[in-house]
Amino acid sequence: MIQSPRGTRDFLPDDMERRRFYESILRQTARRSGFREIQTPIFEEAELFVLRSGPNILKELYAFRDKGGRDLALRPEMTAPAIRAFVNGMSNEPKPIKIFYFGQCFRYERPQSGRYREFFQFGAEIIGAATPETDAEMIAMAIMMIEALGLKDYKVRIGHIGILRRKLADAGVTAEKMPEILQKLDKKLYSEAWPLMEDSGVSREDADSIFETSDTAGGVEVLDGIAGDEAQYMIKVLSYLSAIGVAEPEIDLGVVRGLDYYTGIVFEAEAPALGAEKQVCGGGSYALSELFGGEKVFSTGFAIGFDRVLLALENEGAVSPAEKTDAYVVAASGDVKLKAFEIVGMLRRNGLSADIDLADRKMAKAMKHASSVGSRFAVIVGSEELKSGSVMLRDMSSGEQKAIKIADLPAEIRGH
Numbered sequence: 001m002i003q004s005p006r007g008t009r010d011f012l013p014d015d016m017e018r019r020r021f022y023e024s025i026l027r028q029t030a031r032r033s034g035f036r037e038i039q040t041p042i043f044e045e046a047e048l049f050v051l052r053s054g055p056n057i058l059k060e061l062y063a064f065r066d067k068g069g070r071d072l073a074l075r076p077e078m079t080a081p082a083i084r085a086f087v088n089g090m091s092n093e094p095k096p097i098k099i100f101y102f103g104q105c106f107r108y109e110r111p112q113s114g115r116y117r118e119f120f121q122f123g124a125e126i127i128g129a130a131t132p133e134t135d136a137e138m139i140a141m142a143i144m145m146i147e148a149l150g151l152k153d154y155k156v157r158i159g160h161i162g163i164l165r166r167k168l169a170d171a172g173v174t175a176e177k178m179p180e181i182l183q184k185l186d187k188k189l190y191s192e193a194w195p196l197m198e199d200s201g202v203s204r205e206d207a208d209s210i211f212e213t214s215d216t217a218g219g220v221e222v223l224d225g226i227a228g229d230e231a232q233y234m235i236k237v238l239s240y241l242s243a244i245g246v247a248e249p250e251i252d253l254g255v256v257r258g259l260d261y262y263t264g265i266v267f268e269a270e271a272p273a274l275g276a277e278k279q280v281c282g283g284g285s286y287a288l289s290e291l292f293g294g295e296k297v298f299s300t301g302f303a304i305g306f307d308r309v310l311l312a313l314e315n316e317g318a319v320s321p322a323e324k325t326d327a328y329v330v331a332a333s334g335d336v337k338l339k340a341f342e343i344v345g346m347l348r349r350n351g352l353s354a355d356i357d358l359a360d361r362k363m364a365k366a367m368k369h370a371s372s373v374g375s376r377f378a379v380i381v382g383s384e385e386l387k388s389g390s391v392m393l394r395d396m397s398s399g400e401q402k403a404i405k406i407a408d409l410p411a412e413i414r415g416h
């Protein structure tokens with residue numbers, strides 16, 4: 001038996017109903033903050049991601065050469081594609097530009113619970129503003145989305161990657177060596193970071209101070225002891241966040257983020273109950289447009305790991321409403337089948353969801369099917385009632401039924 005490829009999943013109707021329900025909450029929340037949706041291709045020139053992250057990224061990509069000899073890759077995320085789309089087609093629009101996107105991403109990772117090779121992100125970017133207001137707007141929307149979904153147990157941490165970058169540069173680390181060291185700091189692997197830093201000429205004293213910064217976390221007061229403009233910038237972001245009314249996030253100067261394009265504010269949200277793969281959202285500010293051939297423009301954005309946030313909601317026992325069919329039309333005998341088809345067509349044209357037996361079942365079996373598919377009503381078409389232009393309408397939850405004129409069916413069903 002052929003299975004779906006490793007790290008991918010099929011979403012069956014119940015799954016899709018649930019996913020669409022939550023997806024629409026995210027869309028509404030984004031629109032409410034003035035964001036508009038874009039869609040970019042599932043695959044891009046592989047170069048787009050190499051420019052963003054260096055050639056090492058190729059190991060993590062589904063990269064391939066097409067029949068025309070082009071090197072392509074399935075997108076591992078959607079920030080680089082969104083900025084490419086901005087450079088190609090939106091750069092003359094009034095800024096800041098607020099966009100959002102939803103779709104699948106692909107990473108060649110070792111699959112485990114909450115980590116897939118094909119997964120879905122819901123993300124947003126504000127392009128063309130480098131202000132604390134912009135960062136606050138973005139963080140606030142991420143938090144509002146998590147709240148709108150109904151997730152209860154989550155934590156948001158905010159950092160400023162500029163602080164560690166500046167301290168590393170001041171201590172002698174070159175731009176070239178920076179990503180590798182930052183990645184070790186991201187995972188708090190200080191004993192592995194130290195030899196790399198030592199190679200770059202960093203003194204033990206400077207290294208200890210950098211490790212201390214990376215371990216700095218807590219309330220706004222932890223910023224008191226931090227020199228430089230970044231801490232002042234963070235305080236402004238926090239004040240806008242508090243004004244807009246979202247829960248107070250934790251400050252964590254050790255937030256580095258896996259992707260190495262961030263330059264300013266960085267933030268992450270986690271659902272602790274998820275265990276190893278608990279990060280449900282990540283984002284921050286960056287400047288990528290110049291790299292892709294456009295003018296230099298600062299942006300800030302985030303992406304929610306849609307699959308992970310759904311797992312977290314499931315763990316919390318959240319239930320999404322089931323979609324029911326309005327009416328299931330049943331022919332009581334073979335001679336009224338055409339009439340039953342006529343009625344199902346009429347109901348659908350009237351904007352109701354209506355279904356009908358396709359398996360040539362006898363009435364009792366068809367009624368059973370109507371109840372197992374969860375229809376609100378059964379419309380029983382019988383030759384006797386038809387003589388007076390009527391059918392029987394049965395409420396599937398109460399079991400009550402009454403004769404009703406065919407012409408009155410839509411209003412009657414809608415009225416319930």
Ligand code: HAM
Nearest residue numbers: 077079114115116119279280281282283301302303305
């Ligand atoms: P990221 O942190 O790499 O950031 O991914 C965002 C979210 O996608 C993660 O927090 C996680 O929930 C989810 N995710 C990542 N990999 C997987 C996977 N293999 N399986 C399931 N879920 C996964 C970005 O992608 C940036 N583009 C975010 C951003 C937007 N920054 C600025 N704008």
